[in-house]
């Protein structure tokens with residue numbers, strides 16, 4: 001029996017909204033919180049939302065500071081931190097960071113470093129899925145580097161294909177190829193981009209599916225061999241392969257499909273004795289066939305909507321699992337899969353400081369006005385709180401995550417529209433007008449959408 005030890009102090013190796021989200025979870029559990037911040041984040045909100053805050057990465061760049069493993073470990077040790085939550089991005093999927101925490105006797109709130117390693121490489125992840133008897137998109141079993149290898153794949157599978165970086169993430173490191181003339185050039189570019197963005201030139205090929213839906217399943221697994229799923233999210237509303245609006249549960253699945261896809265995700269999780277929270281991602285073709293694409297071994301941006309429809313606090317569950325509790329223990333309170341039900345629908349919109357009229361170019365500057373929204377069924381996760389805050393070009397452009405929940409999808413969408421309209425933000429441009437258009441689009445409201453939704457609707461940009 002693993003030993004259970006409640007944490008007294010948790011450090012969050014992150015910034016912005018997700019750091020604040022995790023502090024809130026800790027505080028509710030009676031755990032003291034520690035923030036770290038870069039020089040550039042000297043007055044960032046997350047710093048003031050923790051019980052203690054320490055500067056890291058002195059003299060380093062704004063991103064590098066949050067990647068400074070040894071400095072973060074040193075701060076954690078100096079201040080008697082029991083555990084570190086990495087959030088998403090930065091060090092969340094850094095195997096070495098998880099391993100260093102393990103070495104120093106600091107609990108890494110996440111999966112084991114070996115899970116990060118295997119799911120950090122999409123080629124290995126595909127092999128794991130195949131072994132667990134889960135359908136994958138036709139693809140090369142190994143990374144490829146030559147035109148000959150690519151041509152061999154095309155001969156069997158035809159165009160279009162997608163070149164993907166084995167270590168890619170965040171919608172980056174992908175190239176669609178529709179004809180032979182583009183193949184060599186795309187391959188060269190994909191490899192060099194993969195090398196510079198992810199430090200690994202390895203790329204592999206997949207058949208490019210036209211008009212799929214992106215469906216992902218939330219998993220929680222404890223140290224005692226129990227794993228459950230929290231149903232699915234539909235993340236098909238994407239721009240450039242990056243999620244913009246997410247919905248839980250999906251409007252597009254039959255009960256049977258839902259069961260099959262959730263079962264497949266659980267099977268994969270069990271086959272590798274996965275630990276803590278993770279997401280198994282799939283694409284669903286127009287004919288209803290589903291295919292595994294990847295696993296995200298961390299908390300995700302869109303976890304909020306699953307929390308809203310299931311009532312389960314995923315971040316608190318992560319903490320309790322890391323402390324050694326079983327899912328069925330009162331501390332987590334999930335006695336069985338059957339005990340989990342969804343209620344109504346939840347939608348999340350990612351409000352960014354991107355200007356839809358300028359091709360979503362990130363905007364920066366001082367917020368002259370910031371009035372947010374509220375009301376029944378509304379949840380806000382923001383990294384800024386008030387006018388005067390400065391949006392710098394150093395970090396991603398996520399300003400606030402707006403989530404709404406209601407008993408029907410239609411009402412969740414009208415609540416989202418009302419909430420978005422209630423915001424008053426001046427000083428920086430945001431994508432709110434664009435999101436308002438999405439919420440009113442008939443194809444969105446009917447659930448009749450796939451990953452091509454945004455790219456095929458110029459009216460959304462008006």
Ligand code: ADP
Pocket residue numbers: 137162168169170171172174206207208209210212214238241242281283293294451
């Ligand atoms: P990342 O790790 O960068 O998020 P994913 O593998 O999760 O990359 O893919 C992100 C998105 O890219 C998917 O949701 C989908 O829209 C698109 N995509 C990825 N692979 C394919 C494919 N084989 N066919 C069609 N679209 C794909």
